[in-house]
Amino acid sequence: xxxxxxxxxxxxxxxxxxxxxxxxxxxxxxxxxxxxxxxxxxxxxxxxxxxxxxxxxxxxxxxxxxxxxxxxxxxxxxxxxxxxxxxxxxxxxxxxxxxxxxxxxxxxxxxxxxxxxxxxxxxxxxxxxxxxxxxxxxxxxxxxxxxxxxxxxxxxxxxxxxxxxxxxxxxxxxxxxxxxxxxxxxxxxxxxxxxxxxxxxxxxxxxxxxxxxxxxxxxxxxxxxxxxxxxxxxxxxxxxxxxxxxxxxxxxxxxxxxxxxxxx
Amino acid sequence: xxxxxxxxxxxxxxxxxxxxxxxxxxxxxxxxxxxxxxxxxxxxxxxxxxxxxxxxxxxxxxxxxxxxxxxxxxxxxxxxxxxxxxxxxxxxxxxxxxxxxxxxxxxxxxxxxxxxxxxxxxxxxxxxxxxxxxxxxxxxxxxxxxxxxxxxxxxxxxxxxxxxxxxxxxxxxxxxxxxxxxxxxxxxxxxxxxxxxxxxxxxxxxxxxxxxxxxxxxxxxxxxxxxxxxxxxxxxxxxxxxxxxxxxxxxxxxxxxxxxxxxxxxx
Numbered sequence: 001x002x003x004x005x006x007x008x009x010x011x012x013x014x015x016x017x018x019x020x021x022x023x024x025x026x027x028x029x030x031x032x033x034x035x036x037x038x039x040x041x042x043x044x045x046x047x048x049x050x051x052x053x054x055x056x057x058x059x060x061x062x063x064x065x066x067x068x069x070x071x072x073x074x075x076x077x078x079x080x081x082x083x084x085x086x087x088x089x090x091x092x093x094x095x096x097x098x099x100x101x102x103x104x105x106x107x108x109x110x111x112x113x114x115x116x117x118x119x120x121x122x123x124x125x126x127x128x129x130x131x132x133x134x135x136x137x138x139x140x141x142x143x144x145x146x147x148x149x150x151x152x153x154x155x156x157x158x159x160x161x162x163x164x165x166x167x168x169x170x171x172x173x174x175x176x177x178x179x180x181x182x183x184x185x186x187x188x189x190x191x192x193x194x195x196x197x198x199x200x201x202x203x204x205x206x207x208x209x210x211x212x213x214x215x216x217x218x219x220x221x222x223x224x225x226x227x228x229x230x231x232x233x234x235x236x237x238x239x240x241x242x243x244x245x246x247x248x249x250x251x252x253x254x255x256x257x258x259x260x261x262x263x264x
Numbered sequence: 265x266x267x268x269x270x271x272x273x274x275x276x277x278x279x280x281x282x283x284x285x286x287x288x289x290x291x292x293x294x295x296x297x298x299x300x301x302x303x304x305x306x307x308x309x310x311x312x313x314x315x316x317x318x319x320x321x322x323x324x325x326x327x328x329x330x331x332x333x334x335x336x337x338x339x340x341x342x343x344x345x346x347x348x349x350x351x352x353x354x355x356x357x358x359x360x361x362x363x364x365x366x367x368x369x370x371x372x373x374x375x376x377x378x379x380x381x382x383x384x385x386x387x388x389x390x391x392x393x394x395x396x397x398x399x400x401x402x403x404x405x406x407x408x409x410x411x412x413x414x415x416x417x418x419x420x421x422x423x424x425x426x427x428x429x430x431x432x433x434x435x436x437x438x439x440x441x442x443x444x445x446x447x448x449x450x451x452x453x454x455x456x457x458x459x460x461x462x463x464x465x466x467x468x469x470x471x472x473x474x475x476x477x478x479x480x481x482x483x484x485x486x487x488x489x490x491x492x493x494x495x496x497x498x499x500x501x502x503x504x505x506x507x508x509x510x511x512x513x514x515x516x517x518x519x520x521x522x523x524x525x526x527x528x529x530x531x
Binding site for chain 2: 071073097098100101103105107108114115124
């Protein structure tokens with residue numbers, strides 16, 4: 001496959017051109033620069049309902065910037081970002097917070113609150129979204145359910161400092177699940193983990209997707225993770241969606257920039 | 265000419281530093297403005313505020329107490345010979361009481377808290393920034409500025425005057441101990457003399473400026489930590505610069521407070 005064909009694959013997957021699944025995230029022509037460093041140069045992407053989409057790119061290619069723009073942690077210089085039918089740039093803080101309760105975000109370094117126990121970490125997102133969860137007298141069953149999903153119910157009263165890297169990642173995943181989000185954004189879910197733990201995390205991600213029917217956007221540079229979990233992939237190169245397709249299609253590409261991702 | 269180039273380079277460096285100083289003052293003012301905007305707007309984080317008050321107040325108590333006690337001891341021991349020389353040793357409680365309550369107590373307590381609390385806040389918020397905990401908080405629908413910054417600034421503002429009162433009392437006790445051992449002055453007589461010597465004009469400005477000291481310590485610690493950059497090295501930098509900046513600003517605030525209270529005395 002030459003470069004033109006690869007790029008063409010990306011364009012035919014743009015929404016409104018045939019395959020009509022509900023889009024939960026749409027990104028159109030997003031630009032973001034930090035001084036002279038142009039990170040995103042007109043990035044486009046669509047995530048469909050119930051889909052596992054992997055965005056791959058080198059370190060510093062703008063993957064994390066893109067995912068942060070999606071939840072309003074960063075504002076793009078220009079472009080259009082829509083999540084569940086709402087344009088992020090036009091939302092006030094309150095509406096954005098309500099929307100965020102439908103988006104789970106697994107941070108690269110887990111981002112557990114150091115000063116809180118595992119239980120308090122999981123209870124924290126519930127404080128502002130009580131209306132979504134209904135009347136709750138006791139949060140313990142919800143916390144336990146989320147922890148059981150990741151196999152860590154016994155760690156409920158531990159502090160993050162007492163957990164291993166893999167356990168932290170699983171607790172962070174449980175915290176992501178506590179509000180029963182419709183979309184989960186994973187920022188490098190397997191980075192910094194040994195291969196066995198990384199495999200366990202990938203399996204967890206798959207089982208969660210199966211159980212809750214969430215749509216998942218996975219940012220990674222881990223080819224094994226992408227192979228196992230992706231239904232569709234986007235390769236982010238030079239700030240644009242350089243190529244798009246399934247793992248099988250992209251991994252057989254002869255385009256040097258695409259091939260570079262899959263070379264062992 | 266290399267010498268001329270060096271001079272120009274130094275001038276440029278100096279200009280950059282001055283520019284950076286004013287940028288920081290501007291940013292800090294904006295940060296303070298945001299605090300006043302957020303502090304009155306619900307939801308209020310009372311639980312976190314109480315936790316911070318406990319952390320900052322209770323955990324600084326020992327340090328402030330020990331320092332105050334030693335200051336009281338040393339001040340009395342060093343002043344005694346001179347006062348004896350002038351036959352004015354009976355003025356010791358008045359002199360020590362007024363100097364501790366009006367100036368030494370608030371300033372020393374504030375400096376200790378700048379070292380302990382401002383650096384602690386700077387390092388804590390800095391590490392939370394670096395490890396994306398602040399982002400995680402925002403994504404979970406909690407306003408991190410309100411939860412982390414407003415509560416900490418309020419806690420330092422409320423706790424510092426209490427710590428100052430505690431530090432003053434312990435310092436006076438240290439002074440009374442010296443007088444009791446060396447001059448046979450009873451504790452009751454010592455404290456009666458001190459409280460007779462103190463007027464509202466001594467207590468009110470000292471208490472008011474303690475609130476401002478607390479505000480400055482919390483503000484600078486939070487500002488440095490909240491905007492910490494450059495990874496783990498940035499955390500250390502945030503803690504360090506928080507102490508330096510807070511200590512410097514404490515003296516500026518002290519000068520303004522003394523200047524303003526002096527105007528009122530004149531009136």
